[in-house]
Amino acid sequence: MKKIILFFKNHPILKHLIFIGLVFVALVWIVLHGLDIYTRHGESVTVPDVKRMQAEDAKDLFSRYRLRSEVIDSVYVDNIPRGAVVEQIPRENSSVKENRIVFLTINSNLPRKVTVPDVRDMSYRQAVAILEGIGLSQPEIEYVVSEYKDLVLDVVYNGVSVEKGLKLPVSSRLKLFVGNGTAEIIEDSIIMSEDSVGEEWME
Template sequence: MSLGKFIVSRTFLINLSIAIVLVVVIVFGILKGLNRYTHHGEAYPVPNLTGLTIEEATTSAALNHVKIEIIDSVYNKKYEPGTVVDQQPIANSMVKENRLIFITINSIEPEKVVLPKLTDISFRQAQVLVENCGLLLGTISYQPSEYNDLVLDVKLDSVSIQAGENVIKGSTIELVVGRSKGNIKTPLPNLTGFTLDEATVILNDARLNQGVLIYDNSMKTKQDSLNAQVWKQLPNPKFVPSVDLGSSVDIWLTVDTAKINEAYEK
């Protein structure tokens, strides 16, 4: 090989090597920059904002490298006005830095609904109307009447109310229902493992009332009371399979899974 060809060949190899090194450096730099820009592999847990004020939620979000945005407001008497009642994503989800957490806050002014006509219709019809307009069905009482199963009176806090009145949404309505016969029996449902809200619906469907509520010492936070499940009830359906319509059922609640599992096994 001549000296000239050798020099040209060597120069080409040197330039090729330099080009390869430059490409590798550039690609590495781009990937490194993307990792930094997207925080590759870096995620933060979503804090539990439920029950916090907007100021507290904002501070908690900032400390956890996320942001909040209010998307809705509702009225829930279980929470203080102006506090967070719901969030998406849920608490303890892993998200990227600066991810928006969408929150729903409790209205300061309760929303009101117009009470529909609930008297002179069957209990089942009244039950559907109560639920459809955002009210809750509470105590069901019975009194003698020639019209069996007909709603005779509607009460709020033990005071009779009339159709057309404005009632706070979420209020608990009491119904007085006619009964033309003597004591009528209804099967006693087993409430084990259900939350309080679920148990209340089951009792309403069975024409029974919620009696005394007893929370055990496993309750540490407000969220515990919302998540608590029934582990004991009186009367017990295993020993008392049916009770009179309108009877009350006492309920014991816990978040202790061992108690609930033991109740299932009994």
């Protein structure tokens, strides 16, 4: 031991180099260990499926998985409970780091509204296609006496004629009054009957 101490006393430069080397190794270890803790290297969690859960319930579940959640958007889906989660990013069963934010899209409490287009004087097939194309339910069809067969004569909601530009929830169901093409036949029958009566009177 005395020889080692004496050796370092006789070689001070070597002593300093060894000391610097030890300090460098210690610093490297501290940095790597710190990064490992900071990034939680090798530690991950599986994202649970929270679809159809209420946003607050989903938040509580995520906290048990050491995850966070944030609502970023809302949509309206008729067959999902109001306020429930519709979509999540990252998706369920994804492997992510702890403390990751899971972004949620929830079902709106109020149904989305659309502007009802004017489909009068269109064929009922074209009118139905347009109304369904903007998200409205398939309308009810009621045929009425008119010489214009399959032509939409009026559009009604809750018994009231729909004005152009009216906004309704997408869940609304309209009623279309469509011509049955019989008015002309009835008129022709009346004329023929009148002619027959006239001929009989002349005789």
